Amino acid sequence: MAAESRKAPKQRLTVVSIMHYVRLVYRSILFLLLVIQYILFRLDRQVSLTALMEQRPLLLIITWAIFVVDMTLRFFPSRFESPGCQKQFAQNYIKSGSTDIVIQDNNAAILVALVWIVFNAIFGALHMAGILDDGIMILLCSAYSVCDMICILFFCPFQTWFLKNKCCSTCRIYNWDYAMMFTPLFFVQKTYTWSLLVLSIALLVRWELTFFRHPERFSERTNDYLRCQNCTEKLCAHKKQLIGLWKHIEEYTAARIKFLKKL
DSSP states (O other): OHHHHHSOOOOOOOHHHHHHHHHHHHHHHHHHHHHHHHHHHHHOTTSOHHHHHHHSHHHHHHHHHHHHHHHHHTTSOOTTSOHHHHTTSGGGOOBOSOOOOOOTTHHHHHHHHHHHHHHHHHHHHHHHTTSSOHHHHHHHHHHHHHHHHHHHHTOOHIIIIIIOOSSGGGOTTGGGHHHHHTGGGGGSOOHHHHHHHHHHHHHHHHHHHHHHHOGGGGOTTTBGGGSGGGOSOOHHHHHHHHHHHHHHHHHHHHHHHHHHHHO
């Protein structure tokens, strides 16, 4: 009983975390619907995927509107968004008393940008060569949107391999997500695709201008808003619970295999 009482209570999902899972669900559904649309296009090569979507514009309009609203809201403070993107706003700057601004992952951010540009330039070159069509570029964007939520909720390669930041709240490139997501749309010359790309770039430019004008808002040493006790997301607790569950499954599987081998 004493051991059980010492166990840390499970962390409930916060409002911000729930919003992340909602985005993961509808972005995954959108990706599956686009895959189905693309398969239909491949079966009937008389029209392109973009033309097929324009002939049945409901999905296109809903998708465009959702992302436009999401990006527009990022320009303003919101209690339903992650501290990772909200730290840019003056109202979320809680002075720690320290003037020692440390942004450890600033140089790594440049490397991430270069890697992302080169990576997507390969797809762009294949598109210009006629090997990939507009449909693949749109599917790539949709896949990126799902991966974006996976990075937040489960595992982020940028955090692990490049930035080495503590969590999403301190992430130097948090508001790069939409610009990275819509990078392939540069090669799809449609009003609705370029409008998403332009808005995402505006969001990135706003973020970078704020960073260079107010770096104190982005440093955990100078902004107490980024401290764990002030976090409204608590994703680190959920990730630890998932890791614990995965280890438990591995241990159970190993025990079952060992038992079966003895039979």
